[in-house]
Amino acid sequence: MAQRVLVVGAGMAGLRSAEGLRAHGYADEILVVGDESWAPYNRPPLSKEALHGDLSHDRLVFRVRANASDVTWRHGVSATSADLAARTVTLSDGETVSYDALVAATGVSARRLQVPGPPQTAAGRRHVIRTLDDAIGLRAALVPGAKVVVLGAGFIGCEVAATAVKLGCEVRCVAIDPYPMVRPLGPELAAELQRRHEEQGVVFHLGVGVAELVGDHHVTDVVLTDGTRLETDVVLEALGSHCNSGWLEGNDLDLADGVRTDTALRPWRESGMLDGVAVAGDIARFPNLRFDERPLRVEHWSIPTDTGRRAGAVLAAYLSGEGYDDVVAASWEPLPSFWSDQFDIRLQSYGMPGLADPDGIRVLEGDLHDECVVGYHRGEELVGVVGVGMLRVVNTYRDKVGHPTPTS
Amino acid sequence: MSLKVVVDWDLCQDHGQCAFAAPEVFEIGEDGRMHVLIEEPDESLRSKVEDAADVCPVQAIRLEG
Numbered sequence: 159m160a161q162r163v164l165v166v167g168a169g170m171a172g173l174r175s176a177e178g179l180r181a182h183g184y185a186d187e188i189l190v191v192g193d194e195s196w197a198p199y200n201r202p203p204l205s206k207e208a209l210h211g212d213l214s215h216d217r218l219v220f221r222v223r224a225n226a227s228d229v230t231w232r233h234g235v236s237a238t239s240a241d242l243a244a245r246t247v248t249l250s251d252g253e254t255v256s257y258d259a260l261v262a263a264t265g266v267s268a269r270r271l272q273v274p275g276p277p278q279t280a281a282g283r284r285h286v287i288r289t290l291d292d293a294i295g296l297r298a299a300l301v302p303g304a305k306v307v308v309l310g311a312g313f314i315g316c317e318v319a320a321t322a323v324k325l326g327c328e329v330r331c332v333a334i335d336p337y338p339m340v341r342p343l344g345p346e347l348a349a350e351l352q353r354r355h356e357e358q359g360v361v362f363h364l365g366v367g368v369a370e371l372v373g374d375h376h377v378t379d380v381v382l383t384d385g386t387r388l389e390t391d392v393v394l395e396a397l398g399s400h401c402n403s404g405w406l407e408g409n410d411l412d413l414a415d416g417v418r419t420d421t422a423l424r425p426w427r428e429s430g431m432l433d434g435v436a437v438a439g440d441i442a443r444f445p446n447l448r449f450d451e452r453p454l455r456v457e458h459w460s461i462p463t464d465t466g467r468r469a470g471a472v473l474a475a476y477l478s479g480e481g482y483d484d485v486v487a488a489s490w491e492p493l494p495s496f497w498s499d500q501f502d503i504r505l506q507s508y509g510m511p512g513l514a515d516p517d518g519i520r521v522l523e524g525d526l527h528d529e530c531v532v533g534y535h536r537g538e539e540l541v542g543v544v545g546v547g548m549l550r551v552v553n554t555y556r557d558k559v560g561h562p563t564p565t566s
Numbered sequence: 567m568s569l570k571v572v573v574d575w576d577l578c579q580d581h582g583q584c585a586f587a588a589p590e591v592f593e594i595g596e597d598g599r600m601h602v603l604i605e606e607p608d609e610s611l612r613s614k615v616e617d618a619a620d621v622c623p624v625q626a627i628r629l630e631g
């Protein structure tokens with residue numbers, strides 16, 4: 159009888175998983191359901207070039223490999239619950255879909271500010287940026303002269319701050335951290351990047367939180383915990399993410415932070431790994447033996463492709479019954495890769511800088527105040543590198559990060 | 567039918583990830599710019615070029631044929 163793979167989440171990881179199944183010989187039905195109305199598209203430009211340029215879906219949509227042209231897509235439908243023992247998923251339109259194998263690729267959502275205030279909508283002038291629709295809403299508000307308050311100074315917050323300055327807005331950035339992007343990058347590089355943002359006109363309010371959002375129908379002022387009051391036309395809440403794993407509840411999985419898996423991306427349960435299910439993309443919390451055995455989530459753009467291919471290989475072998483144990487046991491140690499563009503600064507990271515010891519961060523090449531490569535060490539081991547410019551040089555460190563298991 | 571690599575140079579930002587996925591076909595030169603070494607690669611390179619297209623952050627690479 160023909161088999162069916164159900165992919166939940168029509169983002170990059172869902173697409174790459176479908177392509178991965180085909181690449182590994184699975185030829186029966188693939189059904190992808192996703193709650194957005196769009197075919198999978200590229201998210202990074204939403205805070206960068208597309209936000210001050212072309213925000214059309216045509217420009218951002220991923221090309222689908224020829225091998226996946228027969229995949230069935232159902233957009234605008236979400237999974238509401240799953241019964242992994244019965245192998246069924248229930249959708250928001252009431253239908254229950256049965257499957258032979260399942261890919262969970264539902265990604266993350268923007269975390270909202272937990273402070274009372276006007277409605278959390280574009281009309282309330284409170285924005286987030288995760289989807290194309292979010293970006294379209296935000297773009298309309300970023301008019302020259304607009305007073306923009308970015309809450310959160312992570313990569314996405316800093317990228318939008320830079321883009322908003324380019325669009326002629328007056329930009330303030332508020333964060334509880336002492337420097338922007340300090341958690342992944344460490345204080346020295348973070349302080350240098352703060353200086354460069356300030357040079358371009360971004361005003362930071364660091365080490366403070368938000369006490370209150372003032373306004374009835376829409377925000378008019380942001381009041382900080384130190385009493386500062388910022389008049390505003392646009393608030394962007396760029397406060398990190400939470401995982402879209404609610405639909406998997408009730409199945410004895412470890413959903414503490416995404417979905418915990420093994421290196422074959424099978425969900426972990428007390429009673430053992432669950433075969434026939436794979437987790438891909440931002441919600442996968444997997445061990446990477448290039449670094450250590452601790453399962454971690456990695457919200458980098460390189461991960462949907464790596465996990466999607468791995469999910470495809472594992473599930474194709476599971477469904478065919480051929481070589482499954484070998485595929486599961488094969489070593490899989492993806493190299494996390496991340497980039498960010500802010501003003502004329504291009505950051506390129508490899509590995510997991512966040513794993514470094516506090517005193518393990520040093521400039522390896524170049525000059526911190528110009529172009530440089532910063533190394534992140536845990537003990538003696540290089541666990542990550544970040545290039546500020548110097549792309550050719552930072553690229554030479556790709557093979558030097560972590561301790562990949564030698565392949566024979 | 568032969569393969570053809572098409573790069574949208576308006577999009578390309580010289581990230582260089584393609585050069586790791588398919589070093590036979592793409593290169594980041596001394597000048598820091600991306601170069602296509604073989605515009606019509608052999609069929610045997612198809613999957614590598616597809617991989618290169620996948621990992622391009624700005625999705626500037628297309629494979630025709």
Ligand SMILES: Cc1cc2nc3c(=O)[nH]c(=O)nc-3n(C[C@H](O)[C@H](O)[C@H](O)COP(=O)(O)OP(=O)(O)OC[C@H]3O[C@@H](n4cnc5c(N)ncnc54)[C@H](O)[C@@H]3O)c2cc1C
Pocket residue numbers: 166167168169170171172191192193194201202203204205235236237238263264265266287288289314402405438439440441456457458459460462495496497498499
């Ligand atoms: C603005 C922005 C800028 C970024 N910039 C960079 C960058 O510069 N560099 C970098 O490395 N990474 C960047 N990233 C991160 C990168 O885009 C993500 O890592 C990547 O999109 C993750 O892909 P995914 O498929 O796992 O999740 P997603 O792309 O989020 O896809 C998941 C899909 O599942 C849908 N879904 C959720 N719940 C359900 C449900 N119950 N039923 C059905 N569908 C559901 C979601 O709506 C979504 O469409 C950026 C992300 C954003 C938002």
